[in-house]
Amino acid sequence: MRYPYTLILLHWTTAALMVALAISGLLYSYQIVGSNALIFHQWGGQLLMILVFIWIGTRLVFRLGPRNPDHGWWEKMLAALVKGALYLLLVAYVVSGYVTASGLRSTELVFPINVAFARSDAGDLFLEIHIALKWALLVVLSLHVIGTLKHSLIDRDDTFRNIWITKKG
């Protein structure tokens, strides 16, 4: 089944935005670029939040057609686990980043949450989580890409083509 174009667009814009957010977050954290990286990061983060909301909403409302019948049960299970983990990671990034950004002295958030909570010990926990998530992202995204490479290079099936922007892929 080829993914609907809306989901293809959401998948690749989200992926590109996540790369930009990871780079800007690290540039800020290692003090390579100062506050400009964090300003970009917060605006990008708010855009990501909207995309994630639309993506998950679309997936909940519309059912996808039948998946590739050639995939073994363990492949289907592993792929579903990894994709579920990626959705969870997106939500965890958005929530933890949002709380953290609400506690900044000059936040770029349009609707920051309660600043006292964001700066409390509980709020600090969200920062810790936000910082730790990059390792989880590294592992899960690597599995996702390795799975895609297996289908493209070993099985030579349509898995990647089904989500690529052009039909050729």
Ligand code: HEM
């Ligand atoms: C941060 C970046 C990425 C995120 C968050 C992400 C997330 C996801 C999610 C959640 C799905 C499942 C869509 C659904 O069925 O509901 C998916 C599907 C897919 N992604 Fe990614 N992805 C990312 C990057 C990539 C990259 C770099 C590749 C290719 C190398 C890729 C290849 C695929 C493929 C082939 C599918 C379809 C899998 C299938 O049909 O079972 N993704 N991705």
Ligand code: HEM
């Ligand atoms: C997938 C999305 C995201 C990724 C990959 C990401 C990645 C990162 C990374 C790598 C850092 C540097 C901390 C470290 O060393 O690990 C960081 C910091 C930060 N992020 Fe994100 N982030 C994302 C989403 C968000 C969102 C949605 C927001 C809020 C709107 C946000 C707000 C922040 C803030 C405020 C910091 C600075 C924390 C501090 O050191 O005070 N992030 N992010």
